[in-house]
Amino acid sequence: MAIDTSAPYAAPPLKCDIVMKGGITSGVIYPRAVAELARTYRLSNVGGASAGAIAAAAAAAAEYGRDSGGFDELDAMPDELAALGPDGQSRLASFFQPTAKAAPLFRMLFGVAGSQDKRAALVGGALRGFWPAATVGALPGLVVMVLSALGEGIAAVAGIVAGAALLVVGVVFAILVSALRRLAGVAEDGFGMCTGMPGARAGDAPALTPWLHGKIQSLAGRTTGDDPLTFGDLTRAGITLRMMTTDLTRHKPVAMPWGTREFFFDPDEMRAVFPSDVVDWMVAHPPPGADDDAPPGSLRPWPAADDLPVIVATRMSLSFPGLISAVRLWAVDRTDPANRRRSGAPSHSPVWFTDGGLCANLPVHFFDSPLPRHPTFALNLGPFPPGVEKSANQSENSYLPTTNRGGRQRPWHHLPTRGLGAWAAFGAVMVHTAREWVDGAQMVMPGYRDRILTVHHDAAEGGMNLAMPPQVVRDLAERGRLGAAKLVRAFAGDRPGVDSTPGWDNHRWIRFRTSMSGLDRWTQAFDRSYGTLGFGTPYSRFAGPGADGELPSFPLTPDQRAVLNDRTGELIRLAGTWNNHRWGARDPQPPLQLRLVPDDGTAAGLDILDEAPSAL
Numbered sequence: 352m353a354i355d356t357s358a359p360y361a362a363p364p365l366k367c368d369i370v371m372k373g374g375i376t377s378g379v380i381y382p383r384a385v386a387e388l389a390r391t392y393r394l395s396n397v398g399g400a401s402a403g404a405i406a407a408a409a410a411a412a413a414e415y416g417r418d419s420g421g422f423d424e425l426d427a428m429p430d431e432l433a434a435l436g437p438d439g440q441s442r443l444a445s446f447f448q449p450t451a452k453a454a455p456l457f458r459m460l461f462g463v464a465g466s467q468d469k470r471a472a473l474v475g476g477a478l479r480g481f482w483p484a485a486t487v488g489a490l491p492g493l494v495v496m497v498l499s500a501l502g503e504g505i506a507a508v509a510g511i512v513a514g515a516a517l518l519v520v521g522v523v524f525a526i527l528v529s530a531l532r533r534l535a536g537v538a539e540d541g542f543g544m545c546t547g548m549p550g551a552r553a554g555d556a557p558a559l560t561p562w563l564h565g566k567i568q569s570l571a572g573r574t575t576g577d578d579p580l581t582f583g584d585l586t587r588a589g590i591t592l593r594m595m596t597t598d599l600t601r602h603k604p605v606a607m608p609w610g611t612r613e614f615f616f617d618p619d620e621m622r623a624v625f626p627s628d629v630v631d632w633m634v635a636h637p638p639p640g641a642d643d644d645a646p647p648g649s650l651r652p653w654p655a656a657d658d659l660p661v662i663v664a665t666r667m668s669l670s671f672p673g674l675i676s677a678v679r680l681w682a683v684d685r686t687d688p689a690n691r692r693r694s695g696a697p698s699h700s701p702v703w704f705t706d707g708g709l710c711a712n713l714p715v716h717f718f719d720s721p722l723p724r725h726p727t728f729a730l731n732l733g734p735f736p737p738g739v740e741k742s743a744n745q746s747e748n749s750y751l752p753t754t755n756r757g758g759r760q761r762p763w764h765h766l767p768t769r770g771l772g773a774w775a776a777f778g779a780v781m782v783h784t785a786r787e788w789v790d791g792a793q794m795v796m797p798g799y800r801d802r803i804l805t806v807h808h809d810a811a812e813g814g815m816n817l818a819m820p821p822q823v824v825r826d827l828a829e830r831g832r833l834g835a836a837k838l839v840r841a842f843a844g845d846r847p848g849v850d851s852t853p854g855w856d857n858h859r860w861i862r863f864r865t866s867m868s869g870l871d872r873w874t875q876a877f878d879r880s881y882g883t884l885g886f887g888t889p890y891s892r893f894a895g896p897g898a899d900g901e902l903p904s905f906p907l908t909p910d911q912r913a914v915l916n917d918r919t920g921e922l923i924r925l926a927g928t929w930n931n932h933r934w935g936a937r938d939p940q941p942p943l944q945l946r947l948v949p950d951d952g953t954a955a956g957l958d959i960l961d962e963a964p965s966a967l
Contacts, residue, residue: 359390359422360386360389360390360423363389363390363392363847364391364848364849365391365393365843366394367393367394367726367727367728368394368396368397369394369398369407369410369727369728369730370398370399370407370715370718370727370728371398371400371402371404371406371410371713371729371730372399372400372401372708372713372729372730372731373400373401373402373403373404373669373707373712374401374402374403374732374813375401375671375813375814375817376402376443376813376814376816376817376819377402377732377808377812377827378402378406378813379432379443379813379819379824379827379828379831380730380806380808380813380828380830380831380834381403381406381409381410381831382409382425382828382831383426383429383828383829383831383832384804384831385406385410385422385425385835386413386422386425386426386832387832387836387839388728388838389410389413389414389422389425390839392839393414393417394411394590395590395591396591396593396717396727397410397414397590397592398594398714398718399595399714400594400706400712401595401706401707402669403730404594404595404664404665404668404669404707405563405665405669406730407592407593407594407665408563408592408661408662409425409428409566409570411585411592411661412566412567412568412571412580412661413570414588415580415590416572416573419572420572421570421571421572425570428566429824429825429827430825432824433822433825434821435821436556438554440556440818441820442556442557443817443824444817444819445557446562447461447545447559447674447675447817448548448549448550448551448553448558449544449545449550450537450544450545450546450550450551451550451551452533452537452540453533453540453543453545454552455480455481455530455533456480456533456544457544457545458476458479459476459477459480459481459530460476460544461815461817461818462475477530478522478526481525481526483529484525485525485526487525488521488522488523488526489518489525491517492517492521492522493514493518494514495510495513496511496514497514499511499514540676541624541676541678541679542672542673542676542677542703542705543671543672543675543676543677544673544675545558545675545676546560546623546675547559547560547624547675547676548561548623548626549561560626560662561626563662563665563666564625564626567579567662568580571584578632579629579632579660580660580661580662581658581659581660582608582657582659582661582664583656586657591718593606593714593717593718594606594607594665594668595607595668595707595708595710595711595714596664596667596668596704596705597704597706597707598703598704599677599703599704599705600700600701600703604711605704606714607659608659608664609656610656612641612653613683614652614653614681614682614702615646615650615652615699616650616651616653617649617650617651617679617681618630618633618649618651621633624666624676626662629660629662629663632658632660633651633653633659633660633663634651637651638652638653638654639655646681650681650699667707668706668707669706669707670705671708672706672709677705678703678704679703680701680702680704681699681701682702683697683698683699683700684698684700687700708786710786711789712786712787712790713729713790713794714790715729715790715794715799715803716793722859722866726802726842726855726858728838729799729802729804730803730804730806730831730834731794731803731804731805732805732808732813733806734808734809734810735807735808739807741807741809745829745830746836748807748834749804749806749807749830749833751803751804751838751841753854755797755801755857755939758794758800758801759941760795761791761795764780764783796865796941797861797864797865797939797940797941797943798858798865798939801858802838802842802858804837804838806831806834807830811823812827813827842854842855842858861939864938868938868939868943869943869945871929872944872945873945874926874929875926877926878923878926878927881923881926894915895923896916896920898912
């Protein structure tokens with residue numbers, strides 16, 4: 352197909368990476384932000400968590416389908432999400448379709464989320480959602496009131512008052528018992544009121560996962576009748592996509608797709624959360640040699656990374672606890688003594704995966720290298736800071752640091768100390784701190800904060816507001832587009848790919864300075880520890896000039912030992928020349944450290960290189 356070189360997305364001169372934060376419905380900010388960046392940048396690596404994973408999948412699919420109108424369709428997505436259906440609901444609100452068990456709870460809780468008067472909404476939602484239980488609970492009080500009304504005097508009045516009190520207590524108790532029973536049923540459905548598939552009395556409205564599957568296919572220039580877009584398709588097109596999920600069973604974040612072959616899935620369970628054609632693809636594409644590892648029964652081996660449909664990883668990343676059900680896979684628990692002793696086939700245990708935003712809601716470290724060859728932008732979401740009011744000019748409702756001192760301060764979260772509400776606030780801040788301290792620490796780092804665009808929203812926008820009016824959705828989308836334009840101006844300038852810009856040059860210089868500073872601290876610490884004799888065999892006997900001490904494990908061949916000794920000697924000499932060196936100016940703040948960290952499948956586990964040096 353011939354490409355219209357006059358089209359806005361036809362031939363971007365530069366490359367960039369994008370990472371996007373989770374935020375449920377706040378994700379409507381992303382489509383036009385990404386489309387704005389795509390006018391100047393070709394997307395090389397894309398990542399996200401939770402709602403950010405939806406945006407990442409859509410962005411990667413649009414890049415894959417750039418020549419077939421992918422970004423034009425992405426740019427139009429907010430209008431599609433804001434469109435009202437026959438029932439008066441927006442398309443966005445109709446995606447969340449509760450199961451039959453969860454429907455009363457869902458209507459009650461999300462009626463409260465979208466209401467100004469929370470108490471009235473809670474009472475009304477409880478009575479509407481649990482009216483059979485409320486009726487039963489009210490009967491004893493009604494009986495007492497009716498019988499008392501037949502009497503006379505103060506006793507009758509007292510009886511009516513007591514009956515009214517009994518009615519209220521009975522209604523509250525009955526609703527509470529019914530709600531708890533429903534809540535137990537939600538746990539059986541995977542700890543979510545919605546599975547992402549069509550729910551109770553959904554009508555013709557599409558549910559989230561089938562719609563998203565169709566949208567990913569369409570953005571990529573495919574239909575739902577074609578093979579699902581896979582990570583391998585993207586890789587072969589020069590696009591890397593990564594998204595976070597959370598392994599609850601082993602208490603850790605995990606980047607998808609993964610290279611391990613330890614997981615299996617039950618096709619029937621998968622069909623409860625994914626379209627059948629996607630599950631059929633997974634069944635038909637086991638990893639090479641899977642027959643050797645296949646367990647007995649219905650479990651099937653998880654596809655290799657290249658064969659995994661993008662929609663599967665996306666859905667596993669957006670399993671918002673309580674709202675969208677977790678996904679269950681199966682693996683062998685090697686910590687179980689029975690599996691270590693058993694001579695036959697080991698038993699498989701469930702492994703639950705939920706929202707990737709639990710541990711890394713803004714994985715800004717995705718795709719990083721010590722010295723960037725093109726920018727990795729991060730799109731952050733957050734409330735308006737104290738003293739800043741929402742502006743009618745949407746370009747003023749986002750923030751990008753423009754100086755080296757900008758963005759250094761972490762936001763403060765003040766706590767009330769009176770009333771029961773103080774306990775709720777205390778608990779919320781504890782959860783927020785546990786979830787986001789790593790993200791928050793990275794967001795103020797030099798070489799990070801200058802490429803993080805924060806798009807602000809208020810309490811009525813995004814988040815759990817599933818029923819936002821169409822104009823609010825459009826305002827958020829425009830806010831994202833104008834925010835992305837700030838990134839383009841700072842990093843690409845007026846002549847992208849021709850003239851470098853102060854923003855991009857300063858960013859690379861800061862990254863160079865922080866890398867050198869971190870390396871300086873690391874070599875000093877290495878030198879001190881290597882040369883200090885503590886208890887045990889000196890390091891100089893293990894490795895270094897002339898080292899010939901016995902190695903306690905991980906033995907080396909003579910040639911390998913010689914190479915290690917030479918390199919260790921070179922490192923020690925380098926550390927000696929760097930020790931106590933001063934660069935002549937204060938390091939970028941706050942200071943950074945180089946450390947060994949586990950490979951979580953993100954930057955540490957990827958070999959991401961351009962085919963050729965980028966233009967800037």
